[in-house]
Amino acid sequence: MRIAALFLAGLALLGADAVKPEKKIDARLKEVARLQGVRANQLLGYGMVVGLDGTGDKDQTKFTVQSLANLMSRQGLTVNPTTVKVKNVAAVMVTAELPAFARTGSRLDVTVSSTGDAKSLAGGTLLMTALQGPDGQVYAVAQGPLLVGGFSAAAGGASVTKNHPTVGRIPEGGLIERETGGNFNARASLRYSLVEEDFTTAVRVVHSINEELGEKVAQPLDARTIDVQIPKDYQGRAVELVARLENLNVQLQPKARVVVNERTGTVILGSEVRVGAVSIVQGGLSIVVTSTPLVSQPAPFSQGKTVTATKKEVTATEEKPKTVTVEPGVSVGKLAEMLNGMGVTPRDMVAILQAIKEAGALQAELRVL
Incomplete structure (x- = not known):
């Protein structure tokens, strides 16, 4: 029994190590949502x-x-x-x-x-x-x-x-000379729009509002919109209700996203971006064409003419391919360090990330500006 108990405890510890805690970011409601009707x-x-x-x-x-x-x-x-x-x-x-x-x-x-x-x-x-x-x-x-x-x-x-x-x-x-809007305190409901649509965030915002007010007055309409019915205690006091709600803490899940600017070669990587198992082979082929002018002079006392010509030489140089193997679960930040160690330029890194995405090994959203 003692050995079995120790074995089960070891499995539990291994399971605890294998399951990483979910990273969350705390933000205020005013930072993740906008109140509809309140704009310039x-x-x-x-x-x-x-x-x-x-x-x-x-x-x-x-x-x-x-x-x-x-x-x-x-x-x-x-x-x-x-x-x-x-x-x-x-x-x-x-x-x-x-x-x-x-x-x-x-x-x-x-x-x-x-x-x-x-x-x-x-x-x-x-x-x-x-x-x-x-x-x-x-x-x-x-x-x-x-x-x-x-x-x-x-x-x-x-x-x-x-x-x-x-x-x-x-x-x-x-x-x-002319005012817009009306009596804000006379509103019967409030409607918030998330800055970025996300079903999980919408549900968490609704849960935070209902928990703060102690009654179910908020409900999600979709992944971006949240409707809040003003409670009886705040009838005619919508300003006070908004001031109370806008400082509520909301837990956000950071999205895995890679933003690429092809014009400048800039790559912005999110902390949650992961790369699956993939092998990268990167090499370069350079071709140089040179032209050398030549002049052909006729022999003395001959009736020949001077002729000009151009001698062209083509040289092809192929660099030795550089290979790197990426283990599954490696962050893109670590991948960027590995590629920099290979001497990959920022523009080549953009092309590599796009190819990894097409191969299905980039576990993130890729946005190209």
């Missing part, structure tokens, strides 16, 4: 920048001339568009982001970008421009002097440009 909105407007030092649009930019003539007409001045010079004026598009829960009278930053052939917007001032949302309604107006983080200079046919002088910003240059 994009605004867009067309305007004019004046006061430029001869770096504005040229006369060939017809819409700038027309815009300036229309603007002066609204100010009570009648101007012939054919006589307008616009070298100190530039037509621009103005963009901004309307934050969630923004209130009337608040200010926001705006970005001004040239739409014509202006050389620089430095020193210019944006005239009052209406910023519209996707629904065509005006939500803000923008006006003010531009800050341009670049310059452009030219003289004698030579020019120097730094950064992007045709794009500028106006800090707090936009004034909100």
Whole structure:
């Protein structure tokens, strides 16, 4: 009995060593999910920048001339568009982001970008421009002097440009005129969207919310969406409920993923990536073609002509193949060290990882940028 007990205990210890604990990452709900309906909105407007030092649009930019003539007409001045010079004026598009829960009278930053052939917007001032949302309604107006983080200079046919002088910003240059959304506290339910779809994470988020509130008010709709019915105790107090839920800890399972950028030869490896048993043979064949010019001179007092020719030589060099055998379960980080020891370049490593994936030995998702 004693021997049998010791034998069973040994098996238990072996089993405990063989089964590795599952790696988990703790994160807050606000970091893994977004609350639907709480987001910014994009605004867009067309305007004019004046006061430029001869770096504005040229006369060939017809819409700038027309815009300036229309603007002066609204100010009570009648101007012939054919006589307008616009070298100190530039037509621009103005963009901004309307934050969630923004209130009337608040200010926001705006970005001004040239739409014509202006050389620089430095020193210019944006005239009052209406910023519209996707629904065509005006939500803000923008006006003010531009800050341009670049310059452009030219003289004698030579020019120097730094950064992007045709794009500028106006800090707090936009004034909100219309609010979005309604009474957040009047909501009867909340809906969260996971940043990355995952059924396991969705179920764990639901479990954490129900355990925190002590009742089953949350349910998963799919791998990304979670619906939460506001309890009676928080009716009319949705803000307090969100503040309580957004700091809940959620256990995440790190995904096995390899991200490859073929243009730069960059490989980003996840800690959970594993490689099955595989043998890698990597070798190189280089072919060099050289051309040597030759001149053939005729014999003295002969009537021959000088003839030029080219002698071509082709040399092929095949390197000895480098072989590495990978044991099952090896991490990609260890594989990268082994390949670096073989002198494999980053671009060759990208090709090797893609081939391993095609062979079914890479136990991870491979994303190529």
